[in-house]
Amino acid sequence: xxxxxxxxxxxxxxxxxxxxxxxxxxxxxxxxxxxxxxxxxxxxxxxxxxxxxxxxxxxxxxxxxxxxxxxxxxxxxxxxxxxxxxxxxxxxxxxxxxxxxxxxxxxxxxxxxxxxxxxxxxxxxxxxxxxxxxxxxxxxxxxxxxxxxxxxxxxxxxxxxxxxxxxxxxxxxxxxxxxxxxxxxxxxxxxxxxxxxxxxxxxxxxxxxxxxxxxxxxxxxxxxxxxxxxxxxxxxxxxxxxxxxxxxxxxxxxxxxxxxxxxxxxxxxxxxxxxxxxxxxxxxxxxxxxxxxxxxxxxxxxxxxxxxxxxxxxxxxxxxxxxxxxxxxxxxxxxxxxxxxxxxxxxxxxxxxxxxxxxxxxxxxxxxxxxxxxxxxxxxxxxxxxxxxxxxxxxxxxxxxxxxxxxxxxxxxxxxxxxxxxxxxxxxxxxxxxxxxxxxxxxxxxxxxxxxxxxxxxxxxxxxxxxxxxxxxxxxxxxxxxxxxxxxxxxxxxxxxxxxxxxxxxxxxxxxxxxxxxxxxxxxxxxxxxxxxxxxxxxxxxxxxxxxxxxxxxxxxxxxxxxxxx
Numbered sequence: 001x002x003x004x005x006x007x008x009x010x011x012x013x014x015x016x017x018x019x020x021x022x023x024x025x026x027x028x029x030x031x032x033x034x035x036x037x038x039x040x041x042x043x044x045x046x047x048x049x050x051x052x053x054x055x056x057x058x059x060x061x062x063x064x065x066x067x068x069x070x071x072x073x074x075x076x077x078x079x080x081x082x083x084x085x086x087x088x089x090x091x092x093x094x095x096x097x098x099x100x101x102x103x104x105x106x107x108x109x110x111x112x113x114x115x116x117x118x119x120x121x122x123x124x125x126x127x128x129x130x131x132x133x134x135x136x137x138x139x140x141x142x143x144x145x146x147x148x149x150x151x152x153x154x155x156x157x158x159x160x161x162x163x164x165x166x167x168x169x170x171x172x173x174x175x176x177x178x179x180x181x182x183x184x185x186x187x188x189x190x191x192x193x194x195x196x197x198x199x200x201x202x203x204x205x206x207x208x209x210x211x212x213x214x215x216x217x218x219x220x221x222x223x224x225x226x227x228x229x230x231x232x233x234x235x236x237x238x239x240x241x242x243x244x245x246x247x248x249x250x251x252x253x254x255x256x257x258x259x260x261x262x263x264x265x266x267x268x269x270x271x272x273x274x275x276x277x278x279x280x281x282x283x284x285x286x287x288x289x290x291x292x293x294x295x296x297x298x299x300x301x302x303x304x305x306x307x308x309x310x311x312x313x314x315x316x317x318x319x320x321x322x323x324x325x326x327x328x329x330x331x332x333x334x335x336x337x338x339x340x341x342x343x344x345x346x347x348x349x350x351x352x353x354x355x356x357x358x359x360x361x362x363x364x365x366x367x368x369x370x371x372x373x374x375x376x377x378x379x380x381x382x383x384x385x386x387x388x389x390x391x392x393x394x395x396x397x398x399x400x401x402x403x404x405x406x407x408x409x410x411x412x413x414x415x416x417x418x419x420x421x422x423x424x425x426x427x428x429x430x431x432x433x434x435x436x437x438x439x440x441x442x443x444x445x446x447x448x449x450x451x452x453x454x455x456x457x458x459x460x461x462x463x464x465x466x467x468x469x470x471x472x473x474x475x476x477x478x479x480x481x482x483x484x485x486x487x488x489x490x491x492x493x494x495x496x497x498x499x500x501x502x503x504x505x506x507x508x509x510x511x512x513x514x515x516x517x518x519x520x521x522x523x524x525x526x527x528x529x530x531x532x533x534x535x536x537x538x539x540x541x542x543x544x545x546x547x548x549x550x551x552x553x554x555x556x557x558x559x560x561x562x563x564x565x566x
Contacts, residue, residue: 020064020194025071032062038075038092041126053092056080062192066116067110072129074116076106081128082118097125098134107193108150117159119193124161124170137170141177142280144294150196154204154217162191162206169217188213227270227277227316229326237261245330252308252329259332264299266326280322281313290314306334425478431478439565440469441513442477443504446484450502452550453488456518458499466506476566479539480513483547486532487515487559495519495557513561521551 010501029041031048037058038051049057058483061078068074073085075092081104082095097103103120110117116127120146123138138145147159148168159170166181166189180186194209205214234245238259245253255262268277279293283301286309293299299313310329314322336342430436430445443463450461491497497519505512533549536559540547545563 001192012551017318022065022067022073024067030065030067030073032065032075034061035059038062038065039538051085051092052090053083054094057092063105063384064109068111068112068116068129069113069128073436074109076109076118079104082106087218091566095127096132097127098132099125099136100139105147106237107148110196112149112153112157115151117140117151119151121145121147124148124151124159134362137177137565141175142290142292143177144278144292149191149193150206151205151552152196152198154198155202160196160204160206160217160218162196162208164190167191173441186213186215212513225335227268228317228324229268229279230268231311231313231326231328232267234264234330235263235265237263254333255304256333257306257335260303261303262330264301264311264313264328264529265297266299266313267297268323270315278316280316281311284310284312304332306332306338308332340373417487427481431481432474436477437471437474438469439467439472442472442481443467445481446502446504449481449485450488453485453492454500457492457497457500459502462501462503464503464505467504467511470565473566476543476563479543480561480563483536483539483561484513484515486536490532491515491517491519491557495521497556507562510562510564513559515559516556518556521553521555521557523553524549524551 011143015464017034018031020033022030023028024040025414025523027043027457029043030051031039031041033039036050037053037060039048040051041048052058057077057080060080062075063078063436064076066074068177075083077083080094081102082097084095084385085094086093087379097118101122103125106118106122114129116129118125118127123136123143126135128134136145146163146165148163151159153159156283159172161168161170166179169180170176171177171178178562182189185202188210190211192207197205199205199214203214203216205212210513215263234253236243236245236253236255236259238261240258246500264281266279266281268279270277275345278295279297280290282288282290283299285303285307286517291299293313299311308329308331310327310375312325312327314325315320330388343524398431436442436445447461450459491500497517500515500517503512503514505514537547540561541565543563545561548560549557550560551557
């Protein structure tokens with residue numbers, strides 16, 4: 001053999017068991033071994049060498065070796081995947097097979113131009129030598145994964161694959177797979193690995209468990225029966241155990257959230273070769289795509305969400321042609337806490353609670369309103385009447401001719417005190433009376449107060465037209481009014497002004513009060529602050545307002561209050 005003496009290779013290799021052989025472009029003989037990786041025989045030196053690779057490569061079982069048309073050397077292993085010989089590095093390197101689950105066992109390698117066909121335990125992979133792109137033919141066709149022992153191309157450009165359950169034909173043009181079994185005329189059922197050959201006349205040879213078989217692809221017919229499929233039963237599992245649903249009632253079975261598991265059983269009506277019946281199913285609209293069930297005759301679902309569903313199932317034999325669709329409708333009821341009536345009940349309960357809260361608040365506000373009206377009335381009628389009587393009696397006493405000057409002066413002071421108290425009480429009654437709780441009422445009160453206090457001063461009262469007649473709170477109108485009144489008192493008593501201007505403007509959600517006069521002014525840094533200024537500052541701080549007094553000697557005084565309307 002190639003000028004080598006009989007048994008030379010065997011002797012030089014050290015009594016190893018060989019699994020595969022191919023001849024390289026440089027006439028090296030590449031040998032796959034059972035437990036010692038790849039070796040090659042150099043014809044010139046007559047020596048067998050150990051090929052180098054990763055640690056696991058030198059002790060793994062080599063299932064097949066291929067030298068392709070580009071002189072690349074490929075090795076398929078039992079457990080470590082695919083390897084390629086790198087001539088520059090003089091070693092075998094692993095080849096990445098880009099797939100969801102990379103195959104570990106490469107039984108057979110064949111090529112078609114720049115495409116490698118790999119027979120693996122997960123079916124046949126089509127690998128591009130240029131791009132590394134990988135396609136699992138079985139997954140693309142919707143077939144379950146299964147072991148393929150050998151793959152070979154026929155004269156028509158199609159591929160044939162041997163398995164432990166007949167032969168599979170792959171059409172390169174249509175992308176369809178078809179299975180050929182004993183019912184198709186094959187004399188055997190189970191084949192052996194890495195054993196396939198094509199004769200020049202197109203005859204294919206495969207090694208089987210019962211010897212070598214040969215056939216011409218044009219002489220075979222495939223299983224083209226499209227089997228009907230029927231649903232056998234639907235089972236639900238829950239707290240009461242397993243129960244079979246009655247599908248003959250004409251109405252969809254109804255399940256609820258306590259049925260955490262549902263199982264659908266189905267069967268294809270094909271008895272010629274029932275072991276080859278394949279199935280796919282879906283629970284629409286939970287599943288938008290068909291689910292490959294392989295040879296399984298049951299589908300299991302756990303914790304199906306509430307809704308209306310249709311379970312559909314199809315069967316196929318031989319070619320990837322699916323038969324009729326068997327289906328059953330079912331309805332999954334939601335738990336009571338996810339039903340419409342429960343949401344309505346909760347909504348009604350919340351509405352009732354909110355109404356009670358609102359009713360309670362309105363009741364309390366009405367109580368406060370009535371109390372305010374009562375207090376205002378009592379102050380006006382009782383306290384006001386008494387103060388008015390005191391003022392009247394002191395005025396009459398003071399007019400008596402024989403009254404001593406000392407007593408006359410005291411009576412006059414009592415009269416003045418009662419008059420001031422009546423004015424203060426009148427302001428309090430106005431502030432707490434609920435009929436005066438609008439911004440318009442406050443502005444009218446400010447106008448009246450300015451008219452009363454500025455009788456001897458020429459003044460202008462300007463109100464922004466943007467101010468709305470909105471409702472205001474008691475403490476707001478009281479503090480605002482008292483700051484205004486105190487500012488006017490200071491203007492009359494201390495400024496010596498002849499003219500003044502009062503403006504009320506809207507600034508966003510705030511109101512700004514400005515009081516200007518042409519009086520003598522004062523040095524705000526040097527003058528001692530009296531109780532009037534201190535009271536205004538205290539009230540403005542309570543209102544969380546901006547309060548400012550600006551004044552210069554002989555240049556008048558400006559009082560500004562900016563606060564949010566509440």
